[in-house]
Amino acid sequence: MANVIVNRVQEFLKRFPPFSFLNQADLELVASQVEIQFLAESEILFRKNEVARPHFYILKEGQIGLYDHDELKDFCDEGDVFGVLALLGKRPYIYEAKIEKDSLVYSIPVAVFEEILDKNSKVALYFAAGFASGQVVIRQDLSTGQKARGVLKKENLDHSLLIFSDPSQIQFSEKVIQILPSATVQEAAQKMASASVSSIVVCQPDQIPLGIITDKDLRNKVVAQALPLDSSVEGVMTTPVITKKKGAGFSDLYLSMIKNRLHHLILTEDGSPNSPICGILSDHDVLLSMGNSPAVLIHALLNTEEISEMKSIRDRAETMLSYYLENEVAMDFVASVLTEINDVIIQQAVKIAQNALADQFPELKSLRFAFLCLGSEGREEQLLRTDLDNALLYEDPPQGLEAKAKDYFLQLGNKVIEALVACGFLPCPGEIMTSNPKWNQPLSRWKKHFTDWIYTPTPDAVLSASIFFDFRPVAGHTSLAEDLSLHIYDTIQKKKDFLSFLGQNAILTPPPLGFFKDLVVEKTQEHRDQFDIKTRAMLPLIDLARLLTLSYGVVGINNTFKRFEKLGELEPRNAELFTQAGKAYEILMRMRALEGLKHQNNGRYIRPENMGKLQRQLLKSTFAPIAELQELVRVRFQLDLLRA
Structure with missing residues (x-):
């Protein structure tokens, strides 16, 4: 009989993070140590400021509310992990856990889980990202949440993806064919042919790059215009050159090539054109590294x-x-x-x-x-x-x-x-x-x-x-x-009072969580019970970023990420809030795009029941910056007076 119970506990646990990240042996160990508690409606499992117990909990059935005094902070439903302060930091509980409906709770001993926490990075990141209810990290750091979500993916990243995080994976030529500015076009062509390359860099004797000549330059500037072969390379080369630092990240290098329509990017010691050349990156190198190239x-x-x-x-x-x-x-x-x-x-x-x-x-x-x-x-x-x-x-x-x-x-x-x-x-x-x-x-x-x-x-x-x-x-x-x-x-x-009217528009849509911390879904027939990620989550952040940058008279920055980044520079005291808002918007963009690709539509409406538990928690975590920014705007632009 004991084995039957352990097997049922194990089957339940493996459906939910962080237990879904455990190997079979660890999962069996945890399941064998679980204590099962039945709690009746209105009972208190633990109180605010009570010393943390040597267990943390996962809700099997029922519903539990987490309260700060009389204010409801969160609801736990099936599969939610809570009461983890015994596991993280060993501090008193910050919430009171009240049983809202008759509930069945699994208590998990801290002692059996601490070793798992040390050796399993996925489990550690789950808690570090703030996904468990009532833990030390009240307000999730959204950048950590993104990292956690990436690490927790089941798929393994293949070699072609490594270049996005590890520039050493990009293969580029460190042996750059060079020529002096006093040389002729014919000498440049002979050097290129001898080395079987499609470009040559014109450099000063100290290897400072002055320009670049490619096959296309020889074709369009020399042959097509019937220039003499003894013409100077200075008259044919493309100058000034665009340069980057050898150790720059792949995104930086590659976006420079895309935006400037470059087939070759010169790499120098410090990234400036006044520094010695130390390599050259071609779009062919990128293709070999990626296998597929936007270029x-x-x-x-x-x-x-x-x-x-x-x-x-x-x-x-x-x-x-x-x-x-x-x-x-x-x-x-x-x-x-x-x-x-x-x-x-x-x-x-x-x-x-x-x-x-x-x-x-x-x-x-x-x-x-x-x-x-x-x-x-x-x-x-x-x-x-x-x-x-x-x-x-x-x-x-x-x-x-x-x-x-x-x-x-x-x-x-x-x-x-x-x-x-x-x-x-x-x-x-x-x-x-x-x-x-x-x-x-x-x-x-x-x-x-x-x-x-x-x-x-x-x-x-x-x-x-x-x-x-x-x-x-x-x-x-x-x-x-x-x-x-x-x-x-x-x-x-x-x-300037026009900004107050924009402000009113920016706070019309409050963070989309209902009283029971459920996502606010649509009531109309066409999208009934679906969550409108554009109107309820993305547009408030777009409107708030636009309003605040307009108030500073910032010209030329339209991008929401960049607006929040600029606001962080302009208001250091609120820099952390703007960073979190930018991260939240990034998560929402990714979610909408994935939804759209999955269903071949615009991704605007999402069915909450089709989202994984981790996805729902990550989505809800993006709402905190919206609430804080709306309050900031309400006070700054005196919006309560405007409504009065």
Whole structure:
């Protein structure tokens, strides 16, 4: 009979972390030492400030509330671990454990578990991340939580992923073929041929890099232009060179190559171009290290104007995204790579539209414009092909060309949207797109829009401002967008009480936990009992980050992570809160993207019952920074007075 009970205990324990991380022998040992307690409704298992007992607990059946005096702090349900202060820190209990319904509790002796805690890093990280109820770490450090989740994954990371955390895995050439600036083009070509390399670095005698010559330079600058072979390499080389430190992290090195469209990146001793060269990294090296490279996708996009091929490449990017997310690659890297790919698709779509309209509108060829991305793409956070949010801004046309310019840019906007939808992006349900005449306007009209929104902050105006404050120029002339940005910030400085209306909007959605610490789910039929991760968790953080950076007049930072990072610099006393908020947003982005990839949708609505226990705990842990930031905003912008 005893063996039957132990087996049942064991079967139950292995369903839940941290017991699910134990090997069979350790699990059997723990199960054999478990004491089973029946507790009736209204009983107290332990009280606040009581000396911790030599056991911690896991709830088998029933429901237990954790209270700080009379305030409910957490609810424990089936599989929840609690009362772990005996295991961690051996301090008095910080909560009172009250039985809300008749309950069956497994008591686990600390003595049998301490040795496991020492030797099992997964178990240690589970507790360190703050996943157990009522433990020493009241407020979970979200960065530790992310680390724990990564370590606790069942899958083993393969060799190709190691490069994201270990730059030593990147194979690059330390023997760099060099030539003096006084040499000729022919000498450079002979050296390249002799060494069977596709590039040569032009260096001073002290090995300070001045420029680089590639096969493409020889083809385009020498052969195509019939330059004499005795021409100096200084006249052919690409200069100045972009350099990085040899020991820089892979994300830093690789993103430099992607953003600057480099096939070769020069590595120097201190990372500056005034330091001796010590290596060179090629996109071929990256391919050999990774097996798959965003640079390849971007290169392919830049060399096609076929919409069907662009869609195929973006489909491949989705596969790459899935791999990155499943293997816990840093979100800032993932978001940067996907943003770069999305931006190139948009730029190619704009180029295709311009070429199609060039003969019809020759007089408007020189009229400047900027294609603005809004929403998640404007913030450099669009991982999935979710709704398109964009606008078109063009300089005020010469007198007499206003109607023609309006027609041209509306046709341009329509063609771009058609191309993006054909690439798999979804049209905006609210029609906030360049195909809508309302959001395809000259600079003077855009300035008037923002002035009206700021000076007359009706609910619709505040909503519009929230959407359009995240604009980012992706194609065309960035100077137009900069002009509009400066106008916006100047106007806000003259009408600072507008920020209070934005503040009201930022606190409308409270942290999404009900009275019993359950996720607040939708009540409407279409998404009934589903959790809206966008509206209830992500948007509050987006709105709060935007509001606070606007209040400082920070120009040019739209990304939510970077906004929180900048706020940490501006307010050192609140730096920890902003760091936690950034980490929370990162977790939410990853969860939504994984949900979207799994169900081939936008990932917005999640069924809580389909989430693992660890996922639910991690999701709930992201709500704490929302509550703290909303309280900070409520006080700072005197929002209670505004409502009164």
